[in-house]
Amino acid sequence: MATIEELQNTASQVRRDIVRMVTAAQSGHPGGSLSSTDIMTALYFEVMNQDPKTWTRDGKNQDVFIISAGHMTPVYYSVLARAGYFPVSELATFRKFGTRLQGHPSIRKGLPGITQASGSLGQGLSAAAGIAAGKKLDKDNNFVYVLCGDGESEEGQIWEAGMFAVYHKLDNLIAITDWNGQQIDGTVESVAGEGDLELKWKAFGWNTIVADGHDFESILSAFKAAKANKGTGRPTMILFKTEMGHGVDFMAGTCKWHGKAPSEEQCVEAMKQLKETLGDF
Amino acid sequence: MKKYTDTGKKDTRSGFGAGLYEAGKADERVVALTADLKGSLKMNAFADEFPERFFQCGIAEANMAGAAAGLAITGKIPFIGSFAEFVTGRIYDQIRQEISYGKTNVKIASSHAGITLGEDGATHQTMEDIALMRALPDMVVINPCDYNQTKAATIAAAKYDGPVYLRFGRPSVPNFTEEGKPFEIGKADVLNEGKDVTIIATGHMVWEALQAAEALEAEGICAEVINIATIKPLDEKAIIASAIKTKAVVVAEEHNMAGGLGELVAGVLASSVPTPMEFINGKDLFGQTGTPSELLKAYGLDAKNIADAAKKVLARK
Numbered sequence: 155m156a157t158i159e160e161l162q163n164t165a166s167q168v169r170r171d172i173v174r175m176v177t178a179a180q181s182g183h184p185g186g187s188l189s190s191t192d193i194m195t196a197l198y199f200e201v202m203n204q205d206p207k208t209w210t211r212d213g214k215n216q217d218v219f220i221i222s223a224g225h226m227t228p229v230y231y232s233v234l235a236r237a238g239y240f241p242v243s244e245l246a247t248f249r250k251f252g253t254r255l256q257g258h259p260s261i262r263k264g265l266p267g268i269t270q271a272s273g274s275l276g277q278g279l280s281a282a283a284g285i286a287a288g289k290k291l292d293k294d295n296n297f298v299y300v301l302c303g304d305g306e307s308e309e310g311q312i313w314e315a316g317m318f319a320v321y322h323k324l325d326n327l328i329a330i331t332d333w334n335g336q337q338i339d340g341t342v343e344s345v346a347g348e349g350d351l352e353l354k355w356k357a358f359g360w361n362t363i364v365a366d367g368h369d370f371e372s373i374l375s376a377f378k379a380a381k382a383n384k385g386t387g388r389p390t391m392i393l394f395k396t397e398m399g400h401g402v403d404f405m406a407g408t409c410k411w412h413g414k415a416p417s418e419e420q421c422v423e424a425m426k427q428l429k430e431t432l433g434d435f
Numbered sequence: 436m437k438k439y440t441d442t443g444k445k446d447t448r449s450g451f452g453a454g455l456y457e458a459g460k461a462d463e464r465v466v467a468l469t470a471d472l473k474g475s476l477k478m479n480a481f482a483d484e485f486p487e488r489f490f491q492c493g494i495a496e497a498n499m500a501g502a503a504a505g506l507a508i509t510g511k512i513p514f515i516g517s518f519a520e521f522v523t524g525r526i527y528d529q530i531r532q533e534i535s536y537g538k539t540n541v542k543i544a545s546s547h548a549g550i551t552l553g554e555d556g557a558t559h560q561t562m563e564d565i566a567l568m569r570a571l572p573d574m575v576v577i578n579p580c581d582y583n584q585t586k587a588a589t590i591a592a593a594k595y596d597g598p599v600y601l602r603f604g605r606p607s608v609p610n611f612t613e614e615g616k617p618f619e620i621g622k623a624d625v626l627n628e629g630k631d632v633t634i635i636a637t638g639h640m641v642w643e644a645l646q647a648a649e650a651l652e653a654e655g656i657c658a659e660v661i662n663i664a665t666i667k668p669l670d671e672k673a674i675i676a677s678a679i680k681t682k683a684v685v686v687a688e689e690h691n692m693a694g695g696l697g698e699l700v701a702g703v704l705a706s707s708v709p710t711p712m713e714f715i716n717g718k719d720l721f722g723q724t725g726t727p728s729e730l731l732k733a734y735g736l737d738a739k740n741i742a743d744a745a746k747k748v749l750a751r752k
Binding site: 211212213214260261262269270271272273274276277278279280281282283284285286287288289291292310311314315317318321322 | 487533
């Protein structure tokens with residue numbers, strides 16, 4: 155069991171990795187990566203039953219994680235490396251030609267920990283639902299987790315999957331929305347009229363939980379409640395309130411850093427705000 | 436020429452339904468999903484026998500493709516079934532990312548393909564699906580010609596490890612290939628050996644090609660007829676060998692010119708044995724309402740037009 159302090163330290167290192175990876179590549183998506191860092195850290199270092207030593211793509215007898223918002227590779231690759239799926243030094247190859255760390259997740263490069271390709275938005279919830287259905291057929295009692303974005307939830311397929319998971323009683327499916335309120339062209343509300351996301355998921359029949367996505371106690375108790383929901387026949391959606399670019403003051407709370415790389419100077423400035431806890435790559 | 440007998444008209448989609456049932460009986464990893472078209476796809480027998488392995492998805496094809504990819508990741512062998520337009524063009528991006536790029540063992544069962552869908556009209560008459568599916572890396576594309584071959588191809592698709600696009604149709608058509616003959620993916624079938632001209636056909640056009648060959652025989656022309664059920668990977672060797680022998684090729688398909696079998700064969704021959712060719716296909720048009728036979732005639736997709744094309748290409752030798 156990780157302590158809250160350990161999780162906070164890991165998250166700080168992951169945030170350093172994110173900013174350094176995107177700076178080195180001079181491309182990538184820091185905003186959503188930083189907003190979902192604490193959720194992803196909790197998943198990989200406390201919540202999930204998944205072991206890098208025995209991990210396989212089919213997810214047999216382990217929890218499965220799918221990233222639907224595939225552009226959040228900086229945080230995904232960082233937690234995978236820090237959790238022991240591949241060498242931390244490989245983070246330096248992010249978005250470089252020939253790398254296993256493709257701009258968006260690929261299953262064709264043999265990177266351990268990647269279960270499905272993503273990048274074209276709105277599709278991961280369906281894949282996760284399919285895996286959850288497969289686990290039910292196999293009488294495998296583990297969970298399937300999937301990370302979606304709130305902007306991504308404008309895709310109609312998210313709501314198709316929303317119906318499917320309820321109809322097929324996939325209570326082993328725990329979906330997460332990184333509810334940072336931002337997308338490329340502005341706030342989610344200003345771009346497409348987000349409306350009442352909580353009410354929408356409730357109306358679709360999901361066990362819907364709202365929690366603070368930057369407070370580890372809140373994050374862990376949300377996941378605990380989601381797991382306890384198993385047996386009700388309803389899937390869970392956790393709406394984590396987050397802040398885009400969280401942890402770096404000049405990136406926080408704005409859509410400007412959705413898919414933009416910092417300069418070397420800005421990276422230095424960001425590093426001053428994030429404690430190095432596990433050693434940089 | 437070799438005689439082929441229609442043992443009784445049957446729809447190819449029923450061949451799929453029968454094949455799916457057999458595949459499901461043989462292997463419990465086989466699962467099936469549909470988007471509100473269980474009956475149209477003839478999935479009832481499978482759904483009744485294996486209810487826990489059958490997933491009704493409602494009218495939501497994009498999710499169906501993604502859910503199938505997820506099931507495949509856990510080791511299942513999913514078949515997703517809908518009308519050709521709705522399991523290709525409508526969800527091209529989902530097929531590309533979740534099934535093709537994602538390398539998941541999903542079989543796309545595509546019914547009511549082509550213009551012989553008939554009365555529903557152009558919105559449902561897909562004449563572009565082969566082009567779309569052919570364009571995807573690693574996608575196997577199969578377009579069988581009758582009930583027996585569709586059943587065998589379905590069983591073969593279940594055994595093959597990788598994405599497969601399986602195309603079949605709505606109307607009852609002659610059933611003439613050998614019952615129970617195992618389907619070999621990637622293998623052309625020479626139905627009649629000839630020396631003057633080669634007719635390469637796929638799907639419903641294979642029976643028309645055989646009728647055309649009979650008519651040509653009466654005029655003293657000996658046509659070779661090749662059934663190409665697997666469009667990708669294409670049996671290039673068989674096609675090249677035949678082109679070398681006859682030096683004249685006709686390609687017939689119930690699909691438009693762009694990205695179809697005709698262009699594919701032309702590409703193969705252009706880079707090996709440039710050969711005069713003629714093409715029987717839907718050209719660059721949308722369909723319209725009508726009975727299957729009215730439409731085949733109106734769009735020139737019948738034995739008479741194939742025979743005329745054969746004579747035309749012979750003159751160009």
